[in-house]
Amino acid sequence: MYIIEVTLRGNPLGLSVQRKEKVGALELYSQISEAMKQGHPAVLELTCERSTEKRVAVVSNEVTAVQVSEKTASGVDGTARPGFFAAGD
Numbered sequence: 001m002y003i004i005e006v007t008l009r010g011n012p013l014g015l016s017v018q019r020k021e022k023v024g025a026l027e028l029y030s031q032i033s034e035a036m037k038q039g040h041p042a043v044l045e046l047t048c049e050r051s052t053e054k055r056v057a058v059v060s061n062e063v064t065a066v067q068v069s070e071k072t073a074s075g076v077d078g079t080a081r082p083g084f085f086a087a088g089d
Contacts, residue, residue, distance in 0.1 A: 001050065004028050007065040008058060015056055017048040018071070024049070029068045035060035 002025030005016040019025040028046070035042055041061045048054035 001071040009062045017046045018050040020049050025068050032066045
């Protein structure tokens with residue numbers, strides 16, 4: 001399972017959705033990062049493959065960061081998150 005986490009401007013909490021396959025996770029990551037590069041606002045509708053009822057729509061110019069990570073059995077919450085603030089690493 002792969003987690004795609006999106007950080008929004010002015011929001012301290014990230015939004016996340018999951019993909020079962022690495023290819024799907026990387027495609028969604030690319031879609032979001034390309035929308036960020038475009039510079040004009042567009043609505044991105046994100047769905048979660050693990051919790052199919054989970055849906056969220058965000059405006060692309062409000063996205064400040066996107067990351068993809070693989071969910072593993074290690075860690076407190078079962079995820080291995082990349083980045084500078086990974087606790088316990």
